[in-house]
Amino acid sequence: MVRGAWHPPQSAHAFPSSPTLQPLESLSGKMSLFTHLDRVKVPGTDGHAQAGACYLSTAAPDELSPAGYPLKRTIDQVIADHVGRETPFRSLELSCNSFTDNRESVYFDNISWYGHGHVARSMKDPHKVFQRLFHVKEHQANASVLDLVLADARDLMGRLGNLDRHKLDEYMESVRTVEQQIERITQHQVDVRDLPAGMIPSDKLWTTMRRDExxxxxxxxxxxxxxxxxxxxxxLMVAPERWDTPLMFEDIFEKPIRHHGWTHNQKDPETLRQLEKIDLFHMRQYASICAKMDAVQEGNGTLLDNMMFAYGSGLSSGMLHECTNLPTVIAGSAGGRIATNRHDKHAQGTPIANLWVSMAQVMGLPVEQIGDSTGSLKGFTAQA
Incomplete structure (x- = not known):
């Protein structure tokens, strides 16, 4: 992260703007920015591994795992223990790591952990995610998921009111949209396999996709x-830690770039400008997903209104491997339970674990302390 482009003027109280946060302006009324939230870095072990594996960890800095990291059950899994009993899947772990060369250990490539040594391994293949969610068997892989439920849906439609019929239509359209996307991607894979030998990309279809796609x-x-x-x-882990393999950012750079190497050269003004482009690219992706969430109607609000969608990183400086003043944004208000359109400026040194405590409490967990937290964040809830 380029800190000078991320952080807004400290005088801002409502959700502010900055060069990197600019894509969120249209949804600023549903956004919250948090500054001066820190994670303690344990010296003597890899900073990048800690930034990934320990970002959501509920371990205090002195609760070291055998690998030397302050890592144990992550906050998403703690929350899933409480709310996951009510849904088919207790949690879902996704990753956009399109690299196929295994350069780094599991600590660099996963942010969700059941506990030390027990990773909640993320899924990278969209088709496999879709199959997992809807239990479509292999011999039905080419059939439309909608075809499997169409008869029941027709029967149900006649017994629903107007509002419920609209919700069912919306749900079925969402399934169709994602299914069609995957079909288009699959077709793209077939096309590239017709290329001459030596030009054929990986046979894992998700590795042929544009980064934004x-x-x-x-x-x-x-x-x-x-x-x-x-x-x-x-x-959703958008990218793994470190990983020096070149990566292509279409429409931004003309050739694949080494993001990690650039982060260690931030004293060069031109490199800094290029890094700002990558930060802005990622923020645009987050803003686009938030806008889609805000378009899904739920009761008197939207899906975005009824959730907490956090965006952040376990490092604030890739050059210095610092974990202070971590970039942190939350979209949504958890059904009105948390305040939005704000810039919360906390005291320097406030543990980011305080945010995890606050989010867990909003989700109904009776927790008072997690890791090195000193309590919940003051003013986090709308009533506080």
């Missing part, structure tokens, strides 16, 4: 899982 498809699957109440807890 990949993130948006995974975002659509996340939305569909939440919209249909298949789960109420999701994580």
């Amino acid at each position: 990949y993130i948006q498809v995974m975002g659509d699957l996340l939305i569909l899982a939440l919209q249909t109440d298949l789960t109420r807890v999701c994580t």
Whole structure:
């Protein structure tokens, strides 16, 4: 993250704007920015591994795992223990890591953990995510999921009121949209396999996708899982930690770039400008997913209104490997339970674990402390 482009003027009280936060302006009334939230970095172990595996951890800095990281059950899994009993899937873990070379350990590539040594491994293939969510058997892989439920839907439609019929139509259209996306991606894979030898990309179809397309498809699957109440807890790791393999950002750079290497050269003004483009690219992806959530009607509000959708990172400086003043945004108000359109400026050194405590409490968990938390965040809830 380029801190100078992320952080707004400290005088702002409503949700502010900055070069990196600009894509969120149209939804600023449903956004919250948090500054001066820290995570303690344990010296002597890899900073990138900690930034990934320990970002959501409920471990205090002195609760070291055998690998030397402050890692144990992550906050998403703690919340899933409480709310996951009511849904088909207790949680859903997704990743947009399109790399196929295994350069790093599991600590760099996963943010969700059941406990140390027991990773909640994320899914990277959109087709497999879709199959998992809807239990479509292999011999039905080419059949429309809608065809499997169409007869029941027709019967049900005649017994529903206007509002419920609209909701059923909306749900079925969402399934169709994601299914059609995956069909188009599959067709693209068939096309590229017709290329001459040496030009054929990986046979894993998700590795042939544009970067923005990949993130948006995974975002659509996340939305569909939440919209249909298949789960109420999701994580989406947009990119793995470190990983020096070149990566293509279409429409931004003309050739694949090494993001990690650039982050260690932030004293160069031109490199800094290029890094700002990547930060802005990722924020645009988040803003697009938020807008889609806000278009899904739920009762008197929207899907976005009824959830907390956090965006952040376990590092604030890739060059210095610092974990202070972490970039943190939350979209949504959890059904009006948390305040929005704000910039919460906390005291320097406030543990980000205080935010995890606050979110868990909003989800109904009777927790007072997690990791190195010192309590919940003051003013987090709308009533506080």
